[in-house]
Amino acid sequence: MNNYLKEIFNGLKSLVIGLKVTMTTMLTKSTTIEWPREAAPIPERFRGHIMLRKNEETGLSKCIACGSCVRACPSNCIQVKGAKPEGAKKKAPILFQLDFTKCSLCGLCVESCPVDAITFSRNYALAGPSSEPFATMNLLAGLASPFREESNEL
């Protein structure tokens, strides 16, 4: 009889403790982040697709079209063509194309770049209806070009 009552008492006590847990949870703020109205913070070392760093003074890319990233890439997903713009001493890229469908984000291109021109972007919202735009990503887009019109024809 004593055991029976004790069991009931302990059971009731545990139920009350459980109810307290859910009630405190209910009164705390929920952790949901309502994408796409707000976004979760991206970790500092997040790896998006690679992008070219901009030279803040000139607005040009820092790339010297040396091709070390092309050689370092284990998946052959980078294509670089370079030329010397008129009057310049160093080469600059005419074409810097990434095939992101093959890229495994290993980061060897970022490490191998002698002028630190490549970095990881923080762009993760990369859904699309076809693979085409991702197979031919033009990383020079959005950067100023040192070349005149005629050299854009490649």
Added chain:
Amino acid sequence: MNEISILRSLLTIVGVSVAIGLNAVFVVWLERKVAGHMQYRLGPTEVGPKGLLQTVADGLKLVSKQIIFPSAADKPIFALAPIICLVPVFVAILPVPFSDTLQGHELDIGLLLVIALGLLNTLGILMAGWGSDNKYALLGASRAIAQICAYKIPLLLCILPVIMLSGSFSLRGIVNAQDPVWYAVYQPVAFFIYIIAITMETNRSPFDFAEAESELVAGFHTEYSGMAFSLFFLAEYSYMFLASAIASILFLGGWHGPFLPGVVWMLLKIYFFLCLMMWFRWTFPRVRVDQMLNFGWKILLPFSLLNFLITAGVMAIL
């Protein structure tokens, strides 16, 4: 005189249907909100303000879907089961007084009617389980039958002291009998056991054996789709509403309360019980069937019987 009574019947039918429909829409939304916030989530947010119209959208989806009859199903029973589950609520809600003036139909034996029709829910579950020709459905139905034996007797033994104290089977009479002091004060044990028993009666967690989605797919309504499924859903929430209304009438003084009008007090009390049941559902894990039976027969029954006998003894002495 005759025209007035016809008008009154029509108004009652429309009123009850609207009340049951609106209640289901609101309570399903509330349940999902409560469930979300109890798990650090938000619940529905997109459809309508604060997601209020989510249930309407879900309902429209369910209505537009096909009802699939399993090839081996017992078709008449299969088709009748959701209706048997839902329709008694419409009748049982008639004698429930929502305020001094708002009542479908005053019955001297209103409480008996509610208790009797409350049993039909289990019949509907049994028919669904039997008619589906599905092992999970049948297991769910058999559990519902085992459960009804475990909770119905303590439930009635908790109602009996209230009937003895008020000396009335009429729900209106019971409310009027507890004008100064609620019966929850005189009968705390009966009140407590009654709350447990109505969670069992409405097949809510931690006693949702008939459904038991982690063990029995969806229990008795495994084979139901479309509107037939949503009728079961509607029935569950309507029974919750009815059981909460009866609980507030029996123990919390019905529509009585200061300042606010009677209907508001009644609805506040009803939604207090509904929120309590939601709180239980999202806190307690489902117990085992044998644990539930032990609990019903070895704990609820002796305590409610003892409470009943003590009440009867005290009343005889006084």
